[in-house]
Amino acid sequence: MLERVDPIETPQVETRDVRLDYGELTAVNNLSLQIPRGEIYGLVGPNGAGKTSLLKMLANLIRPTYGELFICGIDLAENPRAAYQHIGYMPDLSPVAPELKVWEFLEFFAASYGVPAAKRKQRVNQCLEQVKMTEHRNAYGKNLSRGMTQRVVLAKTLIPKPKVLLLDEPASGLDPIARINLKKILVALSKQGVTTVISSHILTELADMCTSIGIMDKGRLLKSGTIESILNSRPHSTLSLNVIAGEENLTAVLEENPLVSQVVKKDGAFVVDFTGDVEDEAELLKALILADISVTSFRKVAASMEDTLIELVSPDGHVERDKVIVSDENIESDPSTEATNND
Ligand SMILES: Nc1ncnc2c1ncn2[C@@H]1O[C@H](COP(=O)(O)OP(=O)(O)OP(=O)(O)O)[C@@H](O)[C@H]1O
Ligand SMILES: [Mg+2]
Structure with a gap:
């Protein structure tokens, strides 16, 4: 199948009437959303709002009960492989391999993402530098603090240079400096056209790093837009x-x-x-x-x-x-x- 052309105005993340049921429980309800290229979109809502469920559907880890999802204009149901190439998904509280050193862990993923052997070291070093973990490259996974683990997982997510980053609570556990660095990373990527969806249940954690936000509760998107427009409402x-x-x-x-x-x-x-x-x-x-x-x-x-x-x-x-x-x-x-x- 021919991959669809991806013109600049194509929303990089789009959902149409998406619904996800876990048995009796509707975790995501009738959710339609369009996120343009380069946006840093914060998904905010209380525990159980449906943020992780939505991100998992966008990462193609769960199929919606109803509705359609598109990444870079590619229908996830129709062409999941093509869409998946563009996605960098960072799950909530994702672990690192305890017995591997940070650089070994990242090189393993670089290999699995298909980065050629000759370029792996360079790419890993770039990503380590991006998340300011170069000095810990020889540390074992089991010895990393929570915030350091988060940063290594973010580095892993960045390795394949995804066009769409789906980050589930990446800021939880980060100290203020690491949080500012996360913002810098996302802003720099945004300038290169990377689109980010980032979740948190703390609005203030996201407010200064996002260009727009969506407020979710009980599976529904209550508001979506710039922070200013939401405050004015x-x-x-x-x-x-x-x-x-x-x-x-x-x-x-x-x-x-x-x-x-x-x-x-x-x-x-x-x-x-x-x-x-x-x-x-x-x-x-x-x-x-x-x-x-x-x-x-x-x-x-x-x-x-x-x-x-x-x-x-x-x-x-x-x-x-x-x-x-x-x-x-x-x-x-x-x-x-x-x-x-x-x-
Ligand atoms: N695998 C599952 N099976 C059944 N119910 C689930 C499952 N995963 C999530 N849920 C339910 O779906 C709803 C939405 O959960 P979800 O994890 O998407 O929320 P969230 O917004 O990410 O919350 P948090 O801020 O706590 O991470 C909750 O009521 C939750 O209990
Ligand atoms: Mg969650």
């Missing part, structure tokens, strides 16, 4: 305002506004839990000014990514509270009201 926002006069009218205006759910006075500012868009914010500001309140600052507090994730993954995670206006700074703070301050 947050149903709640937090406003912070300062006033120098008219404080006595403030409570009434805020209480009247159906989009305000809670107000806490903190460090001299009123922190307002608000469910509305930018136009609603402008209306609120207008109402405050019309009520003779001298507003000196009115701003949206940047949403925390973890809050956004919790709100998206479990709408109940954002606790609906009675409308309470707290204007006394000295009232002992309740942990649920603390959550409104995302500074």
Whole structure:
């Protein structure tokens, strides 16, 4: 069969209506996704969300119950061998051979990936350097720390120069420097056109290394896009305002506004839990000014990514509270009201 041409605009990873059932349990549900070339796509979601199941299907280790998957435009069901050539899959907590030295382990895989004997040493050395493990090349697998093992497994994954990297929780166990190095590796590969799908249940672990993210829960892709677009889709926002006069009218205006759910006075500012868009914010500001309140600052507090994730993954995670206006700074703070301050 002729391999399909792989034009630059072909999504490098694509799923169409993919579903995976383990008996009664649906681990991945109706999931459609397109990832363009060079993207570093973070797959985020709580334990059991279906991240590993999706990555395993993309790596052709499990067949979907329903739906289609494409790698570099190649249908995995139709032409798995051709697709597989482009895939570098790093499983979650993958071990290394305990009795082999790091370089022996990597040379073994270089041979199995078909790297010619004359080029194996060079390729292994390049990959060791990429993951900053050159100085440990003679260490035995059994003596590596968890983070070092992760790095060696990543080096192994990079050996065949895959076009699509599927990395399941590669950052878990990495120290901050190794994590920054992982980011550098992925960015450098992205510039060469390599597309990465990288999973984690910690959004902050991925946020600074990904160009876009997908949020999964209970097998479904809840949101997909740039981090900014996902933060902007947050149903709640937090406003912070300062006033120098008219404080006595403030409570009434805020209480009247159906989009305000809670107000806490903190460090001299009123922190307002608000469910509305930018136009609603402008209306609120207008109402405050019309009520003779001298507003000196009115701003949206940047949403925390973890809050956004919790709100998206479990709408109940954002606790609906009675409308309470707290204007006394000295009232002992309740942990649920603390959550409104995302500074
Ligand atoms: N081999 C299997 N047989 C039966 N159920 C499975 C199997 N593998 C996974 N599951 C179930 O499928 C669901 C999704 O699991 P999956 O491993 O894909 O989640 P995950 O998002 O990778 O979670 P984690 O963050 O814990 O790694 C879970 O409910 C899990 O129990
Ligand atoms: Mg997993």
